[in-house]
Amino acid sequence: MELDIAWTVKWLQLCAEAMAEHRVELxxxxxxIGDSDHGENMDRGFQAVLAKLxxxxxxxxSAALKLTAMTLMSTVGGAAGPLYGTAFLRAATSLGDAARIxxxxxxxxxxxxxDGIVARGKAEPGDKTMVDAWTPAVDAARNAADGGNADxxxxxxxxxxxxxxxxxxxxxxxxxxxxxxxxxxxSAGHRDPGAVSSALILRAAVEAAA
Ligand code: ADP
Ligand code: MG
Ligand code: MG
Numbered sequence: 001m002e003l004d005i006a007w008t009v010k011w012l013q014l015c016a017e018a019m020a021e022h023r024v025e026l027x028x029x030x031x032x033i034g035d036s037d038h039g040e041n042m043d044r045g046f047q048a049v050l051a052k053l054x055x056x057x058x059x060x061x062s063a064a065l066k067l068t069a070m071t072l073m074s075t076v077g078g079a080a081g082p083l084y085g086t087a088f089l090r091a092a093t094s095l096g097d098a099a100r101i102x103x104x105x106x107x108x109x110x111x112x113x114x115d116g117i118v119a120r121g122k123a124e125p126g127d128k129t130m131v132d133a134w135t136p137a138v139d140a141a142r143n144a145a146d147g148g149n150a151d152x153x154x155x156x157x158x159x160x161x162x163x164x165x166x167x168x169x170x171x172x173x174x175x176x177x178x179x180x181x182x183x184x185x186x187s188a189g190h191r192d193p194g195a196v197s198s199a200l201i202l203r204a205a206v207e208a209a210a
Pocket of ligand 2: 038
């Protein structure tokens with residue numbers, strides 16, 4: 001499967017589907033250590049992305065991700081809006097005007113997204129944020145792409161699986177950034193909602209190629 005504009009649009013559509021499907025789960029996770037709005041924020045944001053895509057389909061993967069960034073920034077709100085906006089914008093810039101994404105380009109785009117999240121939110125690995133999903137995803141994608149003969153699907157799968165494991169690994173962490181940090185030690189024993197939504201986004205990338 002080529003990771004072209006058709007794949008990118010499919011990916012974003014599947015992100016919207018996943019956020020709608022997992023809306024309540026994300027709300028419940030955010031209820032435990034935040035303010036219960038993460039599921040609504042993400043669902044609203046990706047529904048708006050769907051509407052934008054229907055208005056006029058972009059020509060390149062990068063243009064589609066830039067459109068996504070702008071839309072998420074203006075509709076998601078809270079902490080996650082600017083963080084995801086920056087992530088998609090940096091990924092778009094990293095891809096340039098290429099018509100297709102190859103494994104090294106995917107690994108580089110994920111790294112750019114993660115670096116954008118870190119630049120914006122100043123979280124480190126272990127702070128119990130979405131960074132704990134993105135960082136292992138970046139490492140796994142790089143490792144998978146490294147040999148030079150990895151296929152597209154294998155790199156997407158490696159990133160998604162690492163993000164999912166990264167989200168699970170936030171359970172025992174004590175939050176040091178965002179609203180959950182107000183709870184201090186009491187944030188331990190709960191999964192970070194933003195790490196879960198990040199894993200959903202990377203899983204949707206696999207499904208779009210499958
Ligand atoms: P808010 O906390 O403003 O209600 P959301 O509930 O939509 O925003 O998003 C919360 C998620 O944002 C958290 O679960 C966490 O993953 C992420 N987050 C919050 N602050 C930061 C930060 N400084 N760096 C990285 N991610 C963060
Ligand atoms: Mg919240
Ligand atoms: Mg909020």
